Each structure stands twice: as C-alpha cells, then as structure tokens.
Amino acid sequence: MRQVLILGGGGMVGQKLAHHLSARGLNGDGAIDVTLFDIGFPEGGAAGRRITGDITDAALLTRLLQAKPDVIFHLASVVSGEAEQDYAKGWRTNMTPFWHMMEELRRLSVGSGGSYRPRLVFTSSIAVFGGPYPAKIGDEFLSAPRTSYGAQKAVCELMLSDASRKGFVDGVSIRLPTICVRPGAPNKAASGFFSNIIREPLAGKAAVLPVADTVRHWHASPRAAVGFLTHAAGLDLDLLDGRRALTMPGLSCTVAEQIEALRRVAGEAAVRLIRHEPDPAIMAIVDGWPRDFDPQRALELGFRAEASFDEIVRIHIEDELGAV
Amino acid sequence: MRQVLILGGGGMVGQKLAHHLSARGLNGDGAIDVTLFDIGFPEGGAAGRRITGDITDAALLTRLLQAKPDVIFHLASVVSGEAEQDYAKGWRTNMTPFWHMMEELRRLSVGSGGSYRPRLVFTSSIAVFGGPYPAKIGDEFLSAPRTSYGAQKAVCELMLSDASRKGFVDGVSIRLPTICVRPGAPNKAASGFFSNIIREPLAGKAAVLPVADTVRHWHASPRAAVGFLTHAAGLDLDLLDGRRALTMPGLSCTVAEQIEALRRVAGEAAVRLIRHEPDPAIMAIVDGWPRDFDPQRALELGFRAEASFDEIVRIHIEDELGAV
Numbered sequence: 001m002r003q004v005l006i007l008g009g010g011g012m013v014g015q016k017l018a019h020h021l022s023a024r025g026l027n028g029d030g031a032i033d034v035t036l037f038d039i040g041f042p043e044g045g046a047a048g049r050r051i052t053g054d055i056t057d058a059a060l061l062t063r064l065l066q067a068k069p070d071v072i073f074h075l076a077s078v079v080s081g082e083a084e085q086d087y088a089k090g091w092r093t094n095m096t097p098f099w100h101m102m103e104e105l106r107r108l109s110v111g112s113g114g115s116y117r118p119r120l121v122f123t124s125s126i127a128v129f130g131g132p133y134p135a136k137i138g139d140e141f142l143s144a145p146r147t148s149y150g151a152q153k154a155v156c157e158l159m160l161s162d163a164s165r166k167g168f169v170d171g172v173s174i175r176l177p178t179i180c181v182r183p184g185a186p187n188k189a190a191s192g193f194f195s196n197i198i199r200e201p202l203a204g205k206a207a208v209l210p211v212a213d214t215v216r217h218w219h220a221s222p223r224a225a226v227g228f229l230t231h232a233a234g235l236d237l238d239l240l241d242g243r244r245a246l247t248m249p250g251l252s253c254t255v256a257e258q259i260e261a262l263r264r265v266a267g268e269a270a271v272r273l274i275r276h277e278p279d280p281a282i283m284a285i286v287d288g289w290p291r292d293f294d295p296q297r298a299l300e301l302g303f304r305a306e307a308s309f310d311e312i313v314r315i316h317i318e319d320e321l322g323a324v
Numbered sequence: 325m326r327q328v329l330i331l332g333g334g335g336m337v338g339q340k341l342a343h344h345l346s347a348r349g350l351n352g353d354g355a356i357d358v359t360l361f362d363i364g365f366p367e368g369g370a371a372g373r374r375i376t377g378d379i380t381d382a383a384l385l386t387r388l389l390q391a392k393p394d395v396i397f398h399l400a401s402v403v404s405g406e407a408e409q410d411y412a413k414g415w416r417t418n419m420t421p422f423w424h425m426m427e428e429l430r431r432l433s434v435g436s437g438g439s440y441r442p443r444l445v446f447t448s449s450i451a452v453f454g455g456p457y458p459a460k461i462g463d464e465f466l467s468a469p470r471t472s473y474g475a476q477k478a479v480c481e482l483m484l485s486d487a488s489r490k491g492f493v494d495g496v497s498i499r500l501p502t503i504c505v506r507p508g509a510p511n512k513a514a515s516g517f518f519s520n521i522i523r524e525p526l527a528g529k530a531a532v533l534p535v536a537d538t539v540r541h542w543h544a545s546p547r548a549a550v551g552f553l554t555h556a557a558g559l560d561l562d563l564l565d566g567r568r569a570l571t572m573p574g575l576s577c578t579v580a581e582q583i584e585a586l587r588r589v590a591g592e593a594a595v596r597l598i599r600h601e602p603d604p605a606i607m608a609i610v611d612g613w614p615r616d617f618d619p620q621r622a623l624e625l626g627f628r629a630e631a632s633f634d635e636i637v638r639i640h641i642e643d644e645l646g647a648v
Contacts, residue, residue, distance in 0.1 A: 145486070148486050
C-alpha cells in the first residue's frame, strides 16, 4: 500500500487534497494510506491518520520521514502576511524545516543504497516573482521576490531541485496562483478580498472591495489546486529536464470581470452587496503583485486551471454550497 | 576608521582585494582597518589582520561580526568541483554559514536599534544559471542552476536580498564571470584550461586544451574582479530597486579568440605550447556553461570589465609577470 504524507494536511488545500485522496485515490495507483500532519485540524474534516505537531520540531519531522512515505505533499507554511510581519518566524518555519527535510531524505537515500527516492510535491507560489513584470510572465522570468514568503519559497525550490538532481528525492515545485474562491470566513490576508467579494454575496452577506475594479490578478480554484497536486504526484519528472519549478496555469482577470461573472451566476442583488471602500495600504500591496502569466511548460505537461471566472464561481457553488 | 572584513581573504581574489585596499584604500573613503578571515593564508601575502578559522564555526563567525565591520566582503566558498563531489560539505559551507550570518546581522541590527547596517558584498557566480540559454543571457533570465555550487549561490542571493529589504544589512550579490587569467599552478577545476592555455605558454611551459577551440565563454580578469568588489562596496544600492543580484560584465570570446590574443601578445612560439587533447568529461561539463550575457544593469551602474582578450592577457603580464 502506497504511503502518502501531507505536511500541512490541516489547512484548506491540504484538507481538500485529503478528501480527494480518500474518495478517488491517487492517479488510480491502487490503495493508499494517508497521513496528515499539521499544527491543528478542523473538527470533522477529511479522513486519514492525523498527527498534530509543529513542522519546526526537527525530531518529529525526522520520525515522519523515517516511515518512508512514497509521496510527500509539502503544503505547510507560515502565510505571506505573517512571514512579512515576523521575519524570524517565517524563515524558521518556511525554510529551516525544508532544509532539514532535504538532509533527512539524503540520509534515507544513502542508507537505502539509493532505493528510497520519494516523490515530493512542494507548493510554491507566484510570490517568488517581483516587479517590474512583463505583460505576461514567462517560464524563464527571474525569481526576484519582494516578500519574505516569496524568498522562502524560492529558496526551497532551489534546494529541492538540487536534492532531486542528486537523486535523493524526486521533487517538483508547483507555483500556485491565488486560490479563489477560498471557503470559510473572510480573512485579513491582503488577497482576501478576491474571494470575499464572491463568497460573501453568494451567502447573502456584504463584502468590501478595497481596490479599484481594474486590478488584474492570477487565479485558480481550490479544485484546480488539488488537480495540480495530484497531477504533479503522477508526472514523469524527467520531462522537466532539471527545471523543477513550474508556474501553474491560472486565469488572469480583473476585479470587474470577477464581478461580471458573479452577476451572470447570481444576479444583480448579489453584486449590490459589494461595497467599494478603497484601502490605500491594500492597494499598495496588490500593486506589486503579478497580473498575468504564460505558463507554457505547465500547460504542455497537462496541468489545467479554469478558463473563465464564471467557472470558478460555479465550482465554489458546487463544492462549498452543495449545489449540483 | 572604517572596519573592513574579508571572509575568504586568503584566496586568490581575496588576496588581490586586500593588496588593493592596503595600497589605495576603499573608494577614497579615508583610513580603513582590514581583517582577513580564511582557513589558510599564503606565505607573505597581503597586509591586514589575519584570522585563521573555518567559516562553518558559528561561534567564530559570530565573534567576527560582533566587531561590527562597516563593510563585509564575502568570498569564502567551497569551489564548484568540490561542492559537486561532496554535496553535504558544499551546502554546509556555502549555505549554512551564510544563513547564520544573516541571523547574526539581524540580531546586531535589532540590538543597535537599527543603526548598525553594514554593506555586504557577496561574490555570487554565473553558475546560478543553467541551460538551455538564450543567445545572450539578460538581467531577467531565471536562475536554474545545474550544480550544487550554483544552487548554493542562488540561495544566498535570495537570503541577502530579503535581509537587505528588511534593513538588517545593505547587501549586493555580484555574479562573477570566470576569472581569467588565474595566476598560480594549473588547477584541476573544469574551467582551469581557460587560464592554463594562456598562463603556461607565457611562462614557457606546455598547456593542454581539452575542448574544441570553438567553445565560447564569459571572462573577466582578476583585476576586473577587484574592481567589481570595490565598486559594489561604494555603490548606492537604492539604485537597485530591490533586485540585489547583479550579473557582472565580462568578455564573451571563443578559445580560438583567446589563442589569437596570445599569438598577438606573445607570438607563435607561445601558441605552439598549447596541445589539443580532447577530454570528453570536460567537454560535457563545459557544454552546460553560459556563453554570453547582456549585463545591462551592471553596466548602467558603472561596473566595467575588459573589452578584449588582448587586454586580459596584458593585465596578466602586468600584474603577475612584473612587466610594465
């Protein structure tokens, strides 16, 4: 039975991935045994062995890896805003355990005479990029992050590529778009409004739009994110020819286009629940974010995101609001 | 008196930098006090306080930094070939102490209420790049290294940029071309022949050329390298607008062009000392190396390399063979 370890299995994407795995397995590869590791888990939630702990606990992380999982999904991370507010905590959480994991996988590889070489799928982010940007960011554009979170993700990408090149692990970094529509309560992340302005009106609640509706950004649904992860777990990574960090496909659209999609799906009454309250602090942050990509390599490798924001809204309704 | 610390001050470039500083100071900024740190030093050698030790000794590195140098040149590194042969040693030497230094500089910055913010010039390398390449590598081309050494340099660049963005240090990473003509005995580095085929014939000795003379590569003299370092130490880094890794200028030329320059400067007898002995292993390595760059940003910021290989040969004769 194939062992799957999800680091960060208690988070939104980790839980959706675990749900998917328990319902459908992993790429039709037969029975799997799933272990979820996180600092905390939602009540109820997805099936799988739950281990609660802190990823900065090196001894615990070592024990998790010594079980020699066949597939590791690494989603654990201090989020962007927190990594920016607390530099030391961000690096200590987002980089140090990752390096510890590379070292442990090397030891396990050497100890097994090279026979243990797990697949590792690392969730990186478009935060590895920093402006100024070209109109569309191509697959050969530099990583010059303007946040600590982005720098930490870029560092982990490099570590994973090198350990993979050496054969200690078979890794790939997938750079996720902003995930939209995020379920759950509105959060204070600077990017929260992209989801809030859809999710809240669909639930009959008011939402605040803090930026101009001309703002363009790069989105994919939570369902697409799970698709990226499982596709990456099954891919022949030799096809990557050593460039093991991939910008995932997404949908580039403006806030106005998001709102038009909401109007088409849920009507004018929903749209009227969005209140425009410009917030200069959020506007300044969002101004530094990438707007559009040309993720040719990921598309050629079969990764797929949504083709319209209408589709993203409908997926939210299907997956979160129980509609069919 | 300004305090200057050279990590890796015993190496070839470190010694040339120290010689330059003791003869000319640093950008005319007044008296300086130079400390050289390295695992070993050449006999005689450049002036400066010498401290012998291993950069992986965290307590020692902390003590060096607690003296609060105004300018730190970081040249210490396990070289490319060794980092490739010994993965663990490479990361332990080229990455771990660098991160330790970032942490120590943060603590010193916080402890001083933000008043201590040294200039740090980090010698990165064109090894941060990996093929396939465009005809000329521009300033926005991705870092996708194909060696552990390159990955370690790219990781340090990201750490330095982020710590600088946070204001704990005022850092810049300068990506050196292959330094040519390296003085001293022929070494076994895969890149050694670029220097050997000039230096040895000029000394009346035979040299081996292991690759075709059509091989194109990116060069700068040791004198240019010292110029990059001192120029970087004096630059207003706000001009970098957050992109703190700079590809240095260099000269792109083929081995045939190198040999023609040797012929013009030293005559046919010198050229006849070069023996062509193809080495498939070296050919394969060199085939993955970058050939040409368009280092626009560094040129705009005033960094300068040689304009011809004749100039590189003449500099070797002037600086190493005592000619005027």
